[in-house]
Amino acid sequence: MTLHLALELGDAGAETARAAEAAGFVLVTLGDSPGGPGIEAGVRAAHLSRRTSRIGLAPTLHVTTTEPFHLATQLASLDHASLGRAAWVVGADNSAAALATVGGTPLGDDELRQEIADVITVARQLWDSWEDDAVIRDVATGRFLDADRVHHVNFTGARFGVTGPLITPRPPQGHPVVLGADTLGVTGLLDIALIAATDLDEIIERTGRARAHGVRLVFADLDLVVFEALRTRLDGVVDGVRLNAAGPTTQPPPGGRTLREALGLPRPANQFAGAR
């Protein structure tokens, strides 16, 4: 089992993303902060979706400064535009400057953890609010949709509620791949936990804890120098590595696969489909 490689794109553009794709990287992450000086990560990712063909695209969107409904719509739309290559790095910027952009103030620790959990939970519900076969186009009855296959989510969180359904049909991957730091306190809600540590023993220990929370994949979050030093010893410990600069190469993945297929992640069953 070779390690999956992910690259934080930083300020780099489409050429770097294409080079990473050719070098066999499975996804690029696009770091961002609320009110950041550059191009907003979701817009960058959407543009890159038509400049690349195989690599996953993971913008950082912050739960603290967005409308959960818009966030879920944007990520679903990215998955449609990229034919199944969307991912989301869960951002939770809780600084005074970030919250001021929405006229708010920082949350307490417990409140923040709850907010992160609520936004991920409602996003996953909204991605399931249309069943895969909700569009029926039945000319005989005049029905475009099967209304029984489009669901209100009726989510009530600690600080907000969302009725649903999403305005966007279910994404090709079911859910875009959800990545986040293991320090967010919501590891069990993620598809990929990111562990930022430089010490192998610490990586091993935190990986074990993340897996115990039920996360499917664990990526070490490393800079290139640390990665080169640890490379041979990471195999079998973590599933992949996110780097802040390109360097290594691996076997380029075949085209025509979704990001979930490339990562060996199952396509999520629809949580509302069984309820009918």
Next chain:
Amino acid sequence: MLHLGLFFTGVGSQLVWTADDFASHTHIDTFVATVQTLERGLFDAFFLGEGLRVRENRGRIYDLDVAGRPDAITELAALAAETTHIGLVATQNTTYNFPADLARRLASLDHISGGRAGWNVVTTDNAWTGENFRYGGWLPHERRYERATQFVSAAKAMWAGSSIDRHTDLLAVTAPPTVPARPVIFQAGDSPGGRDLAARHADAVFSANTDFDKALAYAADLRSRLASYGRPPDAVRILPGASVVLGDTAAEAAEKAAWIQREQINGPRAIAFLEQYWGKDLSGYDPDGPLPDIEPAEGELDPSRGTISIEHRTGKLDRIAGWRKLGLSIRDLVIEVTPRHNSFVGTPGRIADEWARYLAAGAVDGFNILPQLLPGTIEDIVDRLVPELQERGIYRTSYEGTTLREHLDLP
């Protein structure tokens, strides 16, 4: 010079989905093919509508119309990579968005597209839509354009390189500037508040006033409002919504238009329309028979279809009484009373003459076309109507600039 846009609403009865060759209106391949065809036809802009809540009828998901659409800015950012000239306009409301976030996303779209972004500024007034958002239903209807004006002003300041720190009872935002950007501001509302917002802040309007006389009156009204804000009379481009049905002969076009209308208002849709007003299950009635003989439910209309304007949400019993006097079948009544953007139906040459008349009179600067057939409408216009317009010297024969501002001849 006539300007053309295409408004891809993605919902509603306008778009006929029953044709055999209907292309999925949510698939990226359909969007790419559409914008590339429009660019071949030298269109100024491609507009995307905004979705905030899936439409319902009497508490159930409304299943008769096309439904499902992408986030506008995300889709347009993808399409920017597939095109080189056409303007990319996102409809985005100022009620259920955060100013700093939206201003930054629009600036980002403008940046990555090389100056091709536009923002169709709309407001949302009902709490039903707001149930999908953190602050649902908080904004009184009559103050929604006040917030819109403050919102647009904050966005423009951020685009121009200023940090903003604004705190009013309608808006609170402290944020740094965005990347330098100047999206074209469109405004679509027809209320006095909407017209004032247009006169104060808009570069272009997407009005509903398509009939020649109404278009003239609207243009005059807008110019007088522009003067009161110290802007020149030609500061704003006027692009009313319009649908277009072409035929080789007038009779052929009329026949096609009639077919489209019967598809748009088929039996199930006619019944569903009346159910909104009656507030009762009318599925047992024949759409080609007389109006239901039962009395409507008490209470006014609910806005959950998202299609009833606020002035039509009261007085439904009087309206129903008036309908009974017309003596029409259910379906014919609904065809009669459904508000439509004006249709231009005829041969390409005839419509080109008509549009030349609008342009010469100063009634419009162009049209924003609502497609009815996908594929069909767009290909017809690009391949058959555009050459007629070019022949009359009222439409470009190549793009001269690369930005949406340049296409619209805006400063």
